[in-house]
Each structure stands twice: as C-alpha cells, then as structure tokens.
Amino acid sequence: MRFTFxxxxxxxxxxxxxxxxxxxxxxxxxxxxxxIISLREFRINPCSPCGDCNIRTTPCAxxxxxxxxxDRMVQADALVYAAPVHGFGLSHLMQIFLERAxxxxxxxxxxxxxxxxxxxxxxxxYSHSDVHAQIMNNLLLNRTILVGSGYPVTFTGGAPGDALxxxxxxxxxxxxxxxxxxxxxxLGTPSAGGRKALPAxxxxxxxxxxxxxxxxxxxxxxxxxxxxxxxxxxxxxxE
Ligand SMILES: Cc1cc2nc3c(=O)[nH]c(=O)nc-3n(C[C@H](O)[C@H](O)[C@H](O)COP(=O)(O)O)c2cc1C
Numbered sequence: 001m002r003f004t005f006x007x008x009x010x011x012x013x014x015x016x017x018x019x020x021x022x023x024x025x026x027x028x029x030x031x032x033x034x035x036i037i038s039l040r041e042f043r044i045n046p047c048s049p050c051g052d053c054n055i056r057t058t059p060c061a062x063x064x065x066x067x068x069x070x071d072r073m074v075q076a077d078a079l080v081y082a083a084p085v086h087g088f089g090l091s092h093l094m095q096i097f098l099e100r101a102x103x104x105x106x107x108x109x110x111x112x113x114x115x116x117x118x119x120x121x122x123x124x125x126y127s128h129s130d131v132h133a134q135i136m137n138n139l140l141l142n143r144t145i146l147v148g149s150g151y152p153v154t155f156t157g158g159a160p161g162d163a164l165x166x167x168x169x170x171x172x173x174x175x176x177x178x179x180x181x182x183x184x185x186x187l188g189t190p191s192a193g194g195r196k197a198l199p200a201x202x203x204x205x206x207x208x209x210x211x212x213x214x215x216x217x218x219x220x221x222x223x224x225x226x227x228x229x230x231x232x233x234x235x236x237x238x239e
Contacts, residue, residue, distance in 0.1 A: 001032040001184045003177075004076035006069075008083035008094025010040045014162035015122040019155055019173065020082050022164065023120070026177050032184075035076065037069055044069075046096050053103040060104030068099070070105055074170040077118040077143065077184045080176075081135050085123030092132050098138050110143050115199035116180045116187070117144035118158035120173060124158035141206065145187075 005024060009016035017038070024034040042065035043066060047053075053060075059067075073079060083094040086136060090098075099131060117139040121128045132152050153172045155163035163169060187195045204211070 001027075001078070001181060002035065003027045003028070003032055003078045003080060004035040004037065004073055004096070004181070005080045005082060006073070006094075007036065007038045007040075007082070008091045008097065009122070010091070010093055011084075011160070012038075014160045015155060015157065016082050016084050016120075018161065019122060019163050019169075020080075021122055021150070023173055023177055026200070027181070030181050032175070032181065033103075035072055037072060039069075039097050042069060044093070044097055044100055047103065053107075057108075059108065060098070060115055062104065063101070066100050066104060070137065071102060071112065074111050076115060078118070078140075078180045079112065080118045080120060080180075082120035082122070083129050083131060083135065084123060085127050087126050088127040088130065090134055094135075094213070095106075097172070098135075102138065102141070106142055109144075109202040110205060111201050113204075114145035114187075114198045115144050115194055116143075116147075116183055117146055118153065118176045118194075120153045120155070120176075122157075122163050123156045125156055128152075128154040129155075135234060141205070141214070143201075145183070146216070147176075147179045147183050149176040151175075184227060223228050 003024070005020045007016050007020050011017070020036060027034050044066055045064045046060050048062060079095070084091045086092065089095075106219060119132050119135045120137070121131045123131070129152070132154060138147065150171075151168070151172045153169065153176050155166045155169035157163055157166055
C-alpha cells in the first residue's frame with residue numbers, strides 16, 4: 001500500500017507540511033509506504049496562452065517537472081492532495097499544478113483512474129469548503145476513487161503548528177487514511193474482485209459517449225417528452 005501526498009504549500013514546515021508528515025506517520029504505522037511531493041521544490045511552469053488544449057491530441061510542449069511528478073503519482077495506490085487556502089481559493093502552487101497536469105497530461109488517458117484519493121485543506125478560517133470542492137472535482141474528473149470517511153479533512157488555524165492543535169481535523173484525517181487503507185487492501189486483493197475488475201485507465205474517457213447511453217435511446221418517451229429547444233422558449237417569451 002503506497003500513499004503519495006501532494007503538498008501545495010510554499011511554506012516549508014508550515015501547517016500543510018505538518019499535517020502531511022502526521023498523515024505519513026499514520027500510514028507508516030499501518031505498514032504502508034509513502035512518497036511526499038512538495039510542489040514548491042519543483043519547476044512547474046504555468047500554462048501558456050497557446051489555447052489549443054481542447055484540440056491537441058499530444059502531450060503539452062512546455063518543459064518542466066510535471067511529467068516526472070506524474071510518474072511518481074502513477075506508482076501510488078492512494079493519492080492525498082493537501083493545500084492551504086489562499087485568497088479564499090486554492091494556493092497558487094496547487095492551482096498551477098492542477099492546470100498543467102490536467103490539460104498537459106492527465107486528460108489523454110487518465111492514468112490516475114482507479115487510485116484512491118483524498119483531500120486535506122489547511123487555512124486560517126475562510127473558504128476551506130471551496131478549496132475542498134475544487135480538488136474533489138478535479139479528482140472525480142480524473143476518475144479516482146473517493147472513499148467517504150466522515151467530515152471533510154480541514155484544519156483551522158493560521159500560525160504554523162495550529163493545525164496540529166486542531167483535534168477535530170486530526171480525527172477526520174485519521175478516519176480518511178483509515179478508510180483509504182482499508183479500501184486499498186480490498187482493491188489490491190484479486191480474490192475480492194479488486195482493482196483488476198475495474199476498467200483500465202485508458203478504457204474510458206469523459207470525452208467519449210458513455211457506454212450506457214444506448215440503454216435509453218433518443219426515441220425513448222423519456223426524451224421525447226422533453227420541452228422544445230431554447231429557441232421555441234425564447235419565441236414564446238417574446239409573444
Ligand atoms: C497569501 C495568503 C492568503 C491566505 N488566504 C487565506 C484565506 O483566504 N482563508 C484562510 O482561511 N486562510 C488564508 N490564509 C492563511 C493560510 O491558509 C494558513 O496560514 C495556512 O495554515 C497556511 O498553510 P501553510 O502553513 O502550509 O502555508 C492565507 C495565507 C496566505 C499566505
């Protein structure tokens with residue numbers, strides 16, 4: 001069982017680092033391995049204005065450390081993204097990474113699919129839920145498996161060390177690691193069906209039509225009963 005943590009804080013030894021170190025220690029005591037990626041230690045260039053992400057079929061041409069980081073993430077059974085709140089939103093390090101990793105690489109064959117994933121947010125007091133939701137959406141897009149474990153893992157407190165005094169945050173973190181570890185073991189067991197029973201990462205992509213779309217054909221009454229398209233509604237409003 002290998003957990004990879006991705007930390008989006010630029011403050012070495014700050015709350016995010018402390019919480020990630022704590023979580024890694026929990027994983028070790030459960031008998032797992034860890035890899036900690038501190039984004040501040042790598043060259044991650046922002047997306048350029050080329051704007052051809054939606055038509056390009058080959059990986060991004062910008063050269064930085066993102067491909068190597070993704071190689072490390074692909075080795076994981078479970079991924080934990082940890083980021084502080086900055087300006088009521090995601091810290092810029094994590095924001096740039098999500099954009100670059102996503103449009104530059106992950107969108108092509110979704111290599112993180114079927115990995116377990118979790119989110120940790122640190123912040124003084126404001127907008128933790130917004131940051132949590134943004135990372136969760138990104139993890140869903142990448143077809144990772146989010147395991148419910150109770151309350152979202154958020155830490156309140158601005159000064160370094162505050163996070164480790166947030167008992168409720170630590171409880172939520174432990175519950176999340178616990179559930180992720182349980183599911184990692186379950187999915188890793190072929191006799192239980194497990195990871196091998198799941199579709200391989202490249203098998204499905206959100207840009208393709210879902211394999212279930214034929215189950216309710218366009219001729220179905222459900223669809224035929226739908227109201228007229230927007231144009232008709234606009235015309236009605238003008239009458
Ligand atoms: C530029 C900046 C903006 C911040 N904006 C917010 C914010 O909008 N909401 C909040 O609760 N905390 C905010 N904080 C506080 C940090 O989220 C908080 O100190 C957190 O613990 C930092 O984690 P770190 O120690 O890993 O850097 C901000 C901090 C910085 C440096």
